[in-house]
Amino acid sequence: MRALDEKETKMVFEKLFKFIGTNLKHLMERPAVEGPDPQPGRYCLRLHKNRVYYASEALVRRATAVARPRLAGVGTPIGKFTHGGAFHLTVHALDLLAAHARRRVWLKPDTERSFLFGNSVPKSSLARITENTQANDGVVVMSMADVPLGFGVAVKSAQDCRKADTNAVIVLHQADAGEYLRREEELM
Structure with missing residues (x-):
């Protein structure tokens, strides 16, 4: 599991922007209250086995303790990168899109x-x-x-x-x- 590079982030944000527009800021900067941390964290995007996950920073920190071959996923899968390098949103992103759709x-x-x-x-x-x-x-x-x-x-x-x-x-x-x-x- 790793953070998206600049090119991947741009592709994901362009696709999300098509559906939620300026609400993209609210999607990424909303406070995450998951876990025992006293201060709320934020949400981030992570790549694992060509799939993009939307997860809180607290959950990502905990997932780093799991070995990559044993990690199935972390957070909500919102899309995947194809073999050709294109990004496709999957049905798993429906709840996020519906909450912030323009x-x-x-x-x-x-x-x-x-x-x-x-x-x-x-x-x-x-x-x-x-x-x-x-x-x-x-x-x-x-x-x-x-x-x-x-x-x-x-x-x-x-x-x-x-x-x-x-x-x-x-x-x-x-x-x-x-x-x-x-x-x-x-x-x-």
């Missing part, structure tokens, strides 16, 4: 299942969309009960959605909560 899309109750099976979001499934959403923005997909279902990339802006055909794709699927069941052995 843009959201809400689905109709009868169409949530389609998204959870890995399909993109057509206009006919859309119940609401954040007003200032632009094309290529990262969005968190929510149910009408404000339960985060996954995340993706907006294909059309909120203004263009009004004029779009009912079968037009509005959000390209990137990850959803159904992946825990579909790809169980790969995610663990």
